[in-house]
Amino acid sequence: MVSDPTLAALADLIAVVARLRDPEGGCPWDLEQTHASLVPYVLEEAHEVADAIRRGDDRHLAEELGDLLLQVVLHAQIAAEERRFDLKGIAEGLGAKLVRRHPHVFAGAEATDSAAVKASWEAIKAQEAAERQGSAAADPLPSPLSDRLAGKVRGQPALAGAMTISRKAAAAGFEWEAMAGVWEKVHEELEELKEAVASGDRVHAQEELGDVLFTLVNVARWCGLDPEEGLAGTNRRFLERFSRVEAALGGDLQGRSIRELEQHWQQAKAAIRAEAQAEQPGADPTA
Known part of the structure; x- marks a missing residue:
């Protein structure tokens, strides 16, 4: 019997989701869901959490965090039914990762400020990725920046991913010399979008629209602005x-x-x- 009220509530939630997925008397809609079919709901709930935070609405935030938690539990339930992984494994893996990536808290390492913590976190992540690929011993060189960025932005919304790419590429030296160059690029891409739209080539216009948006993200980075906000x-x-x-x-x-x-x-x-x-x-x- 679970004595901690929080753990008891989580156990109840897990039981409710399992009941919804029960082939005998469960919910037809929940039984139809797969990892792929739930992707739009995961994204929607995450955005609704962000919206509640921006509004400073605690009641709404608590409700939306619950909806996001439901997505985690539901995905874990689906995977457990297929004997792939379960919520216990997710929690254990997350706990171990947090301990491993916070050596300044759990292993006596030094980290005097948040910048040092971030640098250590990224170094540990890179080491983990190399070990997963089995390339740490065979190839001591780091993966190309483009490969690392592709993995980093894969799960991000396009706007956030564009900012990540822009920042990392600029830090690597792929950068304009002055703000005037950024504005020149904006006008160039905008003219190309106009031409593509006028041509009636929808595929080309879609590509040029993306180029305009990406260049505006660069404007935001140069000005210290948050395009998502x-x-x-x-x-x-x-x-x-x-x-x-x-x-x-x-x-x-x-x-x-x-x-x-x-x-x-x-x-x-x-x-x-x-x-x-x-x-x-x-x-x-x-x-």
Whole structure:
């Protein structure tokens, strides 16, 4: 019998998921799921966790962390049914990895600041990768940067992966001499996108769109900005303004002229800006 309340709750969750996957009386939807079919849900739940963190909403964050935990338990259950691995093995592997990658905590090594911790972490990861590939003894040279980056960004969203590639490539010396070169590249890629769209070649246009986005990520890196946070903020602002436009028009946007919609859009922007200024300490509510 589990005495720790947290462990007891986790045991209950594992039992619930196992019941959902029980061929005799389980949930038809859960029984149909595979690792591959659940990929969109893993990504969706991770993004919803991030959104709750950005909002500072503890209730929402606790709920979304639960949904993300469900994905971990469900994947472990599917693998256990196929006798490949289970949640116990996942937890043991994670615990061992954390101990191995924190020698300054568990093995008496020195790490005076977070930068030293990060450097040690990356060195240990690289050593582990070499050992897994069986190349540590045969080839003492490190893997090419492109190979390491390919593995690093494989599981990242495209925007985050682009920033990782940009940072690592720049650190290796693949970098513009000045910000002017970055802006020149932005304009170059934008013109190529326009030409590709005009040509009607959708595949080419898709490639050029990616080039524009990747170059804008480089702009973000040069300016010390976070493209993910920037786009998330734009999404929130758009939805807030759009909701006010909908409210002003009674929820009916059909048949409205672009001029009318733009007028309501600007009014929504102004109202939101005024409300934000009024909420600032010391603000003059009559200003």
